[in-house]
Amino acid sequence: MSQLPSITDPNVLIGTKTADDAAVYRVSDTLAIVQTVDYFTPVVDDPYTFGQITAANSLSDIYAMGATPLFALNIAGFPADTLPLDVLSRILQGGADKATEAGISIIGGHTIKDAEPKYGMAVTAVIHPEKVISNAGAKPGDRLILTKPLGIGIITTAMKQGKVSEKSIAEAVAVMTALNKEAAEAMVAVGAHACTDVTGFGLLGHLSEMVRGSGVGAVIKLAQVPVLEETWALVRQGIAPGGSRRNLEFLRDRIDAAPGIGEDELLVLADAQTSGGLLIAVPASNSRRMNEELGRRNVPIAAEIGEIVEDPENRIRIEP
Numbered sequence: 001m002s003q004l005p006s007i008t009d010p011n012v013l014i015g016t017k018t019a020d021d022a023a024v025y026r027v028s029d030t031l032a033i034v035q036t037v038d039y040f041t042p043v044v045d046d047p048y049t050f051g052q053i054t055a056a057n058s059l060s061d062i063y064a065m066g067a068t069p070l071f072a073l074n075i076a077g078f079p080a081d082t083l084p085l086d087v088l089s090r091i092l093q094g095g096a097d098k099a100t101e102a103g104i105s106i107i108g109g110h111t112i113k114d115a116e117p118k119y120g121m122a123v124t125a126v127i128h129p130e131k132v133i134s135n136a137g138a139k140p141g142d143r144l145i146l147t148k149p150l151g152i153g154i155i156t157t158a159m160k161q162g163k164v165s166e167k168s169i170a171e172a173v174a175v176m177t178a179l180n181k182e183a184a185e186a187m188v189a190v191g192a193h194a195c196t197d198v199t200g201f202g203l204l205g206h207l208s209e210m211v212r213g214s215g216v217g218a219v220i221k222l223a224q225v226p227v228l229e230e231t232w233a234l235v236r237q238g239i240a241p242g243g244s245r246r247n248l249e250f251l252r253d254r255i256d257a258a259p260g261i262g263e264d265e266l267l268v269l270a271d272a273q274t275s276g277g278l279l280i281a282v283p284a285s286n287s288r289r290m291n292e293e294l295g296r297r298n299v300p301i302a303a304e305i306g307e308i309v310e311d312p313e314n315r316i317r318i319e320p
């Protein structure tokens with residue numbers, strides 16, 4: 001993207017500059033469009049579940065901006081010569097049911113022939129231009145709240161190798177298919193300085209984008225970070241996706257780990273998530289209300305995992 005001409009349209013409120021979750025375009029003084037597109041290859045074998053996960057993930061970028069989704073379009077690739085078409089219709093059914101749960105319709109789309117299945121959505125949403133929650137507004141003293149547990153990448157990798165229990169797979173699927181809708185509603189009700197959703201770059205990667213965009217640093221308390229149960233045992237057996245290892249290598253110069261925090265811990269914090277939770281920076285004075293609002297909406301595992309600090313070098317410190 002850095003090779004492309006720079007954006008000069010003054011109505012572009014959020015474009016490609018800050019690595020945010022969605023594009024935001026001002027239509028009038030009271031209305032902005034929030035737009036995202038996301039798609040990927042199957043993370044689970046069951047087509048219906050894959051459709052649900054993909055839709056939840058696509059909507060997540062909208063929720064991370066504090067916006068209200070209006071409708072979605074499907075994008076799919078499918079090997080029609082080698083797989084029965086019924087598989088495609090079950091993927092789309094999963095997506096459609098998740099969209100219904102989010103309160104929106106899928107009103108169009110496009111499918112091409114492809115060597116492997118791919119599915120995703122372009123989601124269109126609206127927001128008041130002054131209420132956009134970017135990933136670049138965090139301030140020193142803000143508390144960091146994470147609304148889903150980590151470990152999805154490690155558990156789905158172990159699943160492909162047949163090395164994880166059915167119970168853990170079911171837990172990971174429940175986390176991936178859960179919408180970030182309620183978490184976003186709590187965030188909008190209370191007010192937040194910044195938000196992003198935790199996906200492919202892991203908690204550390206997306207937090208790094210937040211602290212760099214905001215001109216601050218962060219401290220993470222490892223013991224307070226929610227992690228799916230079997231994750232620690234799996235990472236100690238050396239199981240982690242290549243993407244999570246690459247995340248950690250990429251971020252290594254930007255993190256300071258306290259003594260006793262080793263590679264396994266850092267790998268979990270950098271684990272590439274599919275349809276992960278929201279990472280919210282909330283003013284300290286609002287953090288109790290935020291926890292109450294999240295609890296009231298039954299967001300299953302929301303935890304305060306650290307805070308934003310002053311740091312012109314935008315580093316992330318990890319403490320026990």
Ligand code: CO
Pocket residue numbers: 020021060061064196197198199
């Ligand atoms: Co995102």
Ligand code: CO
Pocket residue numbers: 021037038061199
């Ligand atoms: Co995304």
Ligand code: CO
Pocket residue numbers: 020021022064065066133134135195196
């Ligand atoms: Co955002």
